[in-house]
Amino acid sequence: MPKMTTMKIEAGTDKSGAAESYGALSFHGGQVVAICGPTGSGKTRLLSDMERLSQGDSPTRRKVSLTGVDEKLVESGFAVGRISQTMQFFLDLSVDQFIEMHVAARSANTDKSAVIKAANNLAGEPMSGSQPLATLSGGQARALMVADLVLVANAPVLLIDEIENAGIDRHAALEFLVKENRLVFLATHDPLIALRAHKRLILGEGAIKQVIETSPGELQTAAKLEATEREVKELRRRLRYGESLG
């Protein structure tokens, strides 16, 4: 039986240097965990600790460990895949060349058309394999990063910063990301994404203040939000095609 991906976070300190109160937290493959909190509360910092598997040497002094994952992958530094808001493609390659090069670097056997198809499903506006990376729109670029990270890198832990601002279909993305034995962390300000997660971490002053499990009552709120969202989506469609919104 394959081992379960487990990420353990041992408490560090908040921005003032005071100790965090949770002792240690463990998260497992198959879970989606939202990371919430006001701007400056330490969400990005937490993602950095997770990405680097910090060993008490980051400003937060947290210790993060990953087990149940191929050790070679952990050593190579690519067990945890992160997509942040500031990332862009800089390489002077076409979409096809980019995927081919990545597949070769990983010695993977992923079909590149599957990656493009998945990216198009997330982005809405289709890209072609011959298109240079530099000509992709913001949403297309982010969609390709996500599709590539999931299908080619197949990272056991994914960290995604504010997917709601990435210009991609959030629902399609959530469905695409969640997989048995993959652990997904989403830093978000979006209530629907937070409620779609199994649990959420609340940050403040640089510390993890609370861990909240999504309750049945909150799932009802999520269903209401989804209905509203569908309504807005329809209005947006009508707006785009010059129809009356009255």
Add this chain to the structure above:
Amino acid sequence: MKVVIVAGGQGVGKTAVLLHLLRHAQKAGLKAGVFKIDALDAGDELVFIQAGFAAKGHSAKDVCPDHEAMVSLGRAWDWAEDLGLDLLCIETAGLCHRCSPFLKRALAICVVSGLAHLGTPESMRPIVEASDLIVLTKTSLISPTERHIFTAKLRAIQPQGRVFNVDGLTGEGVGDLAAMVLDSRDIRFMDIEPLRVTLPMGYCHFCQGIGSGHER
């Protein structure tokens, strides 16, 4: 005294990485300083001095800084010894990267920017190949896949070199690098030669330092 040579192209983040490295060294109780060799007298050593570290700028004038680094090692050593440094970092930005400024017995760090062209690791082969540690900077701006491809290119050239992802602005990732530096052994003045890689057969004007009075 521990001696570290930090080499890489212009603007890749050598100074930023070194600044964080010095802070780690200071925390570990080491007296550390930088001997910085630049093509022009840009006063870049002030960054270190303002942060409270010993630093000396050395202008290579008409000579390539990597070449100048090799001939000014004695000067760097004397400067560091006079100050009683425990860790001497020599920073140099070569121009054409056909040669490598690394010494056999001093720790060799090569800095490459993650924003560079994919052919960069290959075009800087003498530095990448001869380094002990490779620092890849600005990786928080590129996709994880680009970072992976870049790392694979670097590893193909230097399979033994560990690749560190370091954010020069925040200092993220410098901890691991600092641990390797602090772990490096002390060397003596007589150890500062020889070079790891033989110099190229051909020289250009910058190697020779036209008009500067340098003897080759």
